[in-house]
Amino acid sequence: MENITASEIAGFGVGTLLLCATIAAPRVDTFISASQRSSLGMCTKCGDLKLIACSTCRGVGSVKEGGLIGFNFVDDIYQSLGGDESGVKTTPCTKCRARGHFRCPNCSKSQ
Ligand SMILES: [Zn+2]
Numbered sequence: 001m002e003n004i005t006a007s008e009i010a011g012f013g014v015g016t017l018l019l020c021a022t023i024a025a026p027r028v029d030t031f032i033s034a035s036q037r038s039s040l041g042m043c044t045k046c047g048d049l050k051l052i053a054c055s056t057c058r059g060v061g062s063v064k065e066g067g068l069i070g071f072n073f074v075d076d077i078y079q080s081l082g083g084d085e086s087g088v089k090t091t092p093c094t095k096c097r098a099r100g101h102f103r104c105p106n107c108s109k110s111q
């Protein structure tokens, strides 16, 4: 039953991360690094979007019940590929109150 090699696992992990970055980056993050942001005079935390994606629900506003993080990643990919979400219980994210984002503390301070 040793069909999966370590390199396959690593490859899957990297692919998963890339895919998750593509899925989750979306609304709030702009793929601009903090150093680029500061050199552009942008807020290093939010890139002048005034919002920061919630790390708990990854900007979705809800979290799946009873799943391990690893399984949630797989679920996300599955759903992004058109999978059926039924059967997966979600609860509103308590950290961001189901909004999926916070106000940027840096920006709200200066304004
Ligand atoms: Zn949240």
Ligand SMILES: [Zn+2]
Residues within 6 Å of the ligand: 043, 044, 045, 046, 047, 048, 049, 050, 051, 104, 105, 106, 107, 108
């Ligand atoms: Zn900011």
